[in-house]
Amino acid sequence: MSVLAQVTGSIGSVGYGLAAIGPGIGIGIVFGLGVQAIARQPEAYNLIFRNMILGFAFAEALALIGLVMPFVYGT
Amino acid sequence: MTAIALAAGALPAGTGTRMHVAEEFHAPGLGLFQWEPLFDIGPIGVTKPMVLAVFLSALLIMFFWVAFHRPQLVPRGVQNLGEVGYLFIRDDIARNIIGKRGDKYVPLLFSLFFFIWFFNLASVIPFAQFPVTSRFGYPAVLAAIVYVTWVGVGIRAHGLGGFFKAQIPSGLPKAIYPLVIPIEYASNMIVRPFTHAVRLFANMFAGHLLIALFAITAWHFIVEQPTVLGFGVGVVGVVMTAVMTAFELLIQALQAFIFTLLAASYIGGALEESH
Numbered sequence: 001m002s003v004l005a006q007v008t009g010s011i012g013s014v015g016y017g018l019a020a021i022g023p024g025i026g027i028g029i030v031f032g033l034g035v036q037a038i039a040r041q042p043e044a045y046n047l048i049f050r051n052m053i054l055g056f057a058f059a060e061a062l063a064l065i066g067l068v069m070p071f072v073y074g075t
Numbered sequence: 076m077t078a079i080a081l082a083a084g085a086l087p088a089g090t091g092t093r094m095h096v097a098e099e100f101h102a103p104g105l106g107l108f109q110w111e112p113l114f115d116i117g118p119i120g121v122t123k124p125m126v127l128a129v130f131l132s133a134l135l136i137m138f139f140w141v142a143f144h145r146p147q148l149v150p151r152g153v154q155n156l157g158e159v160g161y162l163f164i165r166d167d168i169a170r171n172i173i174g175k176r177g178d179k180y181v182p183l184l185f186s187l188f189f190f191i192w193f194f195n196l197a198s199v200i201p202f203a204q205f206p207v208t209s210r211f212g213y214p215a216v217l218a219a220i221v222y223v224t225w226v227g228v229g230i231r232a233h234g235l236g237g238f239f240k241a242q243i244p245s246g247l248p249k250a251i252y253p254l255v256i257p258i259e260y261a262s263n264m265i266v267r268p269f270t271h272a273v274r275l276f277a278n279m280f281a282g283h284l285l286i287a288l289f290a291i292t293a294w295h296f297i298v299e300q301p302t303v304l305g306f307g308v309g310v311v312g313v314v315m316t317a318v319m320t321a322f323e324l325l326i327q328a329l330q331a332f333i334f335t336l337l338a339a340s341y342i343g344g345a346l347e348e349s350h
Contacts, residue, residue: 046167047171050167050172050336053332053336054333054337056333057274057337061274064281067280068273068280
């Protein structure tokens with residue numbers, strides 16, 4: 001099959017950029033709502049902050065998998 | 076890239092790039108993380124991360140031995156510091172996430188937190204300058220320990236059948252279960268330990284790479300190939316190296332905290348009656 005179009009260069013970087021969109025939105029939501037919750041109920045700070053960090057960690061994992069993959073499957 | 080890999084393998088990270096007198100700028104790559112063995116013990120080639128791991132473990136054990144080998148009712152000196160660390164793990168992590176039953180798991184969580192934190196800290200200690208946890212083997216083994224622990228705790232608490240039943244949320248419409256059961260098992264049994272390890276590894280990996288990138292930028296544009304236009308870029312490199320090092324200090328503590336927090340939440344989840 002003949003090649004019609006080709007993309008060369010650092011495709012891994014493009015892939016990572018795409019992979020970071022979702023977690024970026026997710027982390028924004030986690031901290032945005034977390035700050036809102038703390039503003040509404042400052043006395044529950046410890047509880048909210050801990051859950052905020054947990055949510056952040058879950059969302060962030062996706063971006064980090066995206067970061068590692070180009071190195072794993074790179075040439 | 077290969078020149079950096081070879082130079083960085085034979086020498087400490089800082090000097091490795093210095094050997095690399097290049098015409099044009101080369102960004103650091105995977106070569107920063109590949110180490111040639113320093114010396115051999117039998118069939119095992121001992122590399123710098125291994126030496127650092129042993130050294131930091133010894134340092135950590137020594138510190139807490141000094142703090143707690145002769146405990147006083149009224150703590151003085153180092154014991155104060157050790158107790159602050161212990162109370163942080165017990166009150167902020169174990170009791171908050173698992174509850175009163177969590178006291179049994181404080182030794183595990185305590186060791187996890189401080190080992191990971193010290194391993195991460197090696198990234199900014201002069202001459203060490205390599206986060207041990209950016210070699211995937213270290214977080215993988217730590218995550219495996221946590222995995223075996225929470226599965227064991229769950230099976231002991233609920234029995235084998237009860238443990239597997241507790242993984243699935245109850246009270247859903249019957250039609251959804253064919254969809255929910257595979258998703259829940261895949262996410263709890265396969266993806267969870269994987270992301271647990273990768274989260275720590277990738278954070279340290281990316282952080283080390285980022286600091287190295289700015290440091291090499293500064294070195295290249297100020298010392299190796301100084302030009303009028305490039306000097307500004309080099310200054311940005313110097314400033315960003317300092318900024319990123321400070322940021323890494325925060326990330327290192329945060330990642331150790333997150334790893335321990337997740338370990339506690341997995342154990343706590345396994346102990347719960349049902350979802």
